[in-house]
Amino acid sequence: MNDSTIVSDSVKRFKWVGTRPIRPDGVPKVTGRALYGADLKLPGMLYGKVLRSPHAHARIKSIDTSAAEKLPGVKAVMTAADLPQQKFDYIGPERVAQNFWHITRNIMAREKVLYEGHALAAVAATSASIAEEAAALIKVDYEVLPHVIDVDEAMAPDAPLLFEDMIPRGIEPTPTKASNISKRLEFAVGDVEAGFKEADVVIEKEFKTAAVHQAYIEPHACVAKYEADGQCEIWSSSQGHFAMRALTAQIIGAKIADLRVTPAEIGGGFGGKTVAYLEPVAATLSRKSGLPVRLQMTREDTFRGSGPTSGSSMWVKIGVKKDGTIVAADGIFKFQAGAFPGSPVMNGCLCAYAPYDIQNQRAVGYDVVSNRPKAAAYRAPGSPISAFAVESVIDMCAAAIGMDPLEIRAKNACHIGTPTIFGPKHAHAGYAETVQALMDHPAYQVKLGPNQGRGVASGYWFNGAGESSATMQVNADGTVLVATGSPDIGGSRASMAIMAAETLGVDYNNVRAIVADTGNIGYTHVTGGSRVTFATGMAVVNATKIVIKDLCRRAAVIWDVDPEGVIWEDGYAKPAGLNVGDFKPLSLREIAAKAAATGGPITASAGVNAGGQAPGFTTQFCDVEVDPETGKVTILRFVAAQDVGRAIHPSYVEGQIQGGVVQGIGWALNEEYIYNSKGQLDNAGFLDYRCPVASDLPMIDAVLVEVPNPAHPYGAKGVGEVNICAPMAAIANAIAAATGKRMTELPMSPPRVLAALSA
Amino acid sequence: MGEPVRVVFTTGFSRRYTGGVREFEIEARNLRHVIREMDVMFPGLANTLEEETTVAIDGELYEIDFTQPVKEGAEIFFIPKIEGG
Known part of the structure; x- marks a missing residue:
């Protein structure tokens, strides 16, 4: 337990809600007895191995599995040819539209490999070492193609195309030339141009963020047992065994009723385990071999073959009056989708200005494919990315008019009835209360020393139901x-x-x-x-x-x-x-x-x-110290206030806030994919992909603001995601306060900060 | 019937499905009525609304559930579904 505070209407009305009993899953986890995805072993079980592409972009001319099939101990080999064809069709809602033509190609490449680590064959053998040896015997004849990683470069007219027939959606008139732009989106309310004319100060800036991995501790793993009668059982580590069942059934061409999926204990997901990578492959290998098959990713596989969130390139312009009123906000948000369409750019657009009452707003988004793993959901997908840009520019506006960064947020805070860029009016309070909680926090008044600075930022997330x-x-x-x-x-x-x-x-x-x-x-x-x-x-x-x-x-x-x-x-x-x-x-x-x-x-x-879920709001501040000789940023203090509705188990809620903030700190300061000139990832491991560890961090002070949601029997609101939206901007704003230098690209790693200090 | 409800779509959605018209006034007391009335005007729209949208009734978000009541004069926004992490 930490020293967090609860700003509450009443937690005393309940006997158990709001208390902190011992967690029921604690003992198996701390004694190492909990069974995760890779822990299950069945009689006769085979070990699977996935062959992955060494190339970022290449045409597959042929795959020869004959040598692997002949290796003693090998019981099954599969390629995409073992999976049924899928129709090219975007099914379902716009952001979460699923195109199984894409999904089956992400699980197992067909015509081309589109990123280093792209799966293109798999084997099942009596031991892991035989499976590995067999995978190495599969001969793939590639025609290596030019690749592109960066989102701006991928949008260039002469960029190498991942799909030669992809015409951007959402652009009128419909373009005739293929592009890596999958889709353009635009949301707007009011008159942005007229709004900027009312402003006393207008600030615009460009930003870039790195793609970061969800970095769950447990890599993907599953066991599949496919019987001769077509019944298939799967044990897997995922965020939704019903989703895994549906996805696997569609990909292997089975009936949903013939699949039964048991959830293993899960070692983190953060959005990244809503995607099926291994389950259809293990089921197919099991069907072909007649034996149970276990597949698990290594850490390297996880980095190379499973989804990070998007990297981005953004432009944001905000106008304010001298009294602090924000009169207009405009932004262009370009998100990497990875190798297949479907970045969270829509969410980024919808959340960008959501904490604020701004009469004139516009957000334009681009979903762009490039040669890296397909983006997967990551904690409030999309919102932290646009928040980095918007909350940075709001901080610059506050500084330009000499206003405290919490004051400008309080002045422009959304309330019940404030219109949103996506149409409906806000129906729930909670944002202004998080700002007030920090204004009242004693640490906000603490004086800072040389090379130290304080930064504030807010965040919004829809929450689901x-x-x-x-x-x-x-x-x-x-x-x-x-x-x-x-x-x-x-x-x-x-x-x-x-x-x-x-x-x-x-x-x-x-x-x-x-x-x-x-x-x-x-x-x-x-x-x-x-x-x-x-x-x-x-x-x-x-x-x-x-x-x-x-x-x-x-x-x-x-x-x-x-x-x-x-x-x-x-x-x-x-x-x-x-x-x-x-x-x-x-x-x-x-x-x-x-x-x-x-x-x-x-x-x-x-x-x-x-239904009737309330959104999540957070406001956070942090104090940093910047080493002028090395550019290293040390987090001295981090205070995160979040509207949690009512904390059912406050320790878990604090844990969610602390976890989200820590992931945000990693995103802000160190985490990034480092690609070499061939588009291969050079840091596919936790030694070189630098997540924060305990020694990097102060205790995160979680302030639970309780504005109960009347639609829930106990007033609960979702608490797991919005906490990651604010840290990147809060830290950038603190660095600006400490050094006078505005950092606009993530991560704000020592070399980048040092370069900014030297500029 | 009393005051009609106001149904609103995003610009992009209305371009695709309702000939660019963003707002409608209809008589309805629950979401089934709303969706049925819209489907009468734009045949096939019911499936799209059920599969692709989340609905905000006076700002409160709901997944599509036919039995969800709507009050007289309610403002009903159909917005794209949101995915979480």
């Missing part, structure tokens, strides 16, 4: 089992047990929460979008309420009274009034003991398509 399922079972001894379909990444088992215990009025320690497989629970969306405590929590509360109604009915049977004559209070069935009769209240345990006589097992399931 949607479909979730939960089941409750009451056991014979009165203990309770809660099963959901949400893989537990951020502590959801604890928060589900807390909400069930609170609703049922029983001891948290008598409630066990588990994550059930696709055969044992109803459909549930991925654990992502900060949706689980909100949406799956609603399903748990609804299932609990059904159980309570049933418990009252059973008490009525025992007392031989009308069911309406029984109420549930503090974990007991009680007579609703004196006229019902003089009955001693019945505990959950007492009713559970009579389950058979009162109608059989006590169980209930609930499914929801949850």
Whole structure:
């Protein structure tokens, strides 16, 4: 526990909500007994190995697997030819549109390899070393093509094309020439040009951000067992076993009902484990060999073959009046999608100015392909990238008019009823409260020394909701089992047990929460979008309420009274009034003991398509010291205020905030992909890809601002993502305050800072 | 029926599906009515709305659920679905 503070309306109203019980998954994890994706071993299991492209861009002239197939111990070899063709069609909503023509080619290359690390064949053998040897025997004849990595270079008219027939969408009139631009988007409200004419100060700047990996500790891993009757079981580490089931079924051409996916314990995801890379390959190798197959990525595979978030190139222009009113904001946001279309640029556009009440706004986005792994979701996908640019320019505007950076944010803060660039008005408060929490924070008044500076930034994220399922079972001894379909990444088992215990009025320690497989629970969306405590929590509360109604009915049977004559209070069935009769209240345990006589097992399931979620707001400040001789930036203090609705388990909420901030610090200061002249990644490992470690960091002070969401039974809001939106700009702003130099490119690594200081 | 609800689309969406018209006033008491009325005007639009959009009713975000009530005079924005991390 840290010394965080909770700015709350009331956490005392509840017995369990807002408390910090021991996490139910703690003991297996700290004793090394938890079973992750790579831990499962089945009898007769084979070991898989994926062959990956050494080239950033090349045409595949031929693949010869004959030598690998002849190697003793090899039981199956596959290429893209073993997967069915997929139709070229964007299916589903614009941002999350899935084109299986692209997805199947990302899982296994067909006509071309589009990035170094692109999978193009796989083998399964009786040992890992035989599998590795066999993969090396696969002969691939390549025609190496020119490549392009950088987003601006990829947009140039003479850039090497990844897809010779890709015509940009969203540009009118429709271009006739192919391009690496997959799509252009534009959102606007008001009149931006007129707005800038009202401004006393107008500042514009260009920015670049590096692609960064989600850097989960556990690489992707799965085991697949495909039976002769077409039934297939998969155990995998992912953020959503229902999503893995659907994706795998589509890619291998199976029926959803023939696949059963069990979620392994997951060692981090941050958005990057919403994508299927290995599951269809393992299932195919298992089908071909008739034996279970385990596939797992190495750390190098994870860097070379799985999605980072986008790198970007941006231009932002903001106009303010001398009194601090922001009158106009304009921006162009160009995001790398990686090798296939689908960067989070739309989110970047929609979130860019969302914390603010700005009458005139425009955001133009470009989704651009280039020769690097396909971008995958990463914590508030897109929002941190545009926030870096926008929050930097707001800081410059504040400095230009001599206004405190928190003051300018308070003055322009969105409120309920403020229009957004995407149309609807804000329906929830919470942003201004985060600004105020920092204004009230004693550390904001601490004086700084030489080479030190303080920076402020804010962030916005939508938060998700949607479909979730939960089941409750009451056991014979009165203990309770809660099963959901949400893989537990951020502590959801604890928060589900807390909400069930609170609703049922029983001891948290008598409630066990588990994550059930696709055969044992109803459909549930991925654990992502900060949706689980909100949406799956609603399903748990609804299932609990059904159980309570049933418990009252059973008490009525025992007392031989009308069911309406029984109420549930503090974990007991009680007579609703004196006229019902003089009955001693019945505990959950007492009713559970009579389950058979009162109608059989006590169980209930609930499914929801949850809505009414509130967005996440954060405001953060940090103090840094810049070493003028080396350019190294040391974080001295970091304070992050976030509107969390109501913290169901405050320690987990603080952990989410601290984790998001730390990932943001890494994004700000060190993390980047370093490519050589051939487009090959030179730092595919944690020694050279520099994530922050504990010794790099101060204690992150998480300030929990509680503005409850009335749409949730306990006021919860999503808390997992918005915390990563602000750190990059907060640090850039602090560096500017310390040195007078404006850093506009991430990472702000020592060489870059030193170069800026020397300029 | 009382005051109609106001249905609004983004510029890009309206260009693609509603002939560039962004705003509509219709009689509806739940999302099923809204989607059905829009489908009457633009046949096939119902599927697109169900599959591609999130809806904001007076600013509150919801996934498409036919039973979701809409109040008289409500402002209903259909916006692209958002993916989280």
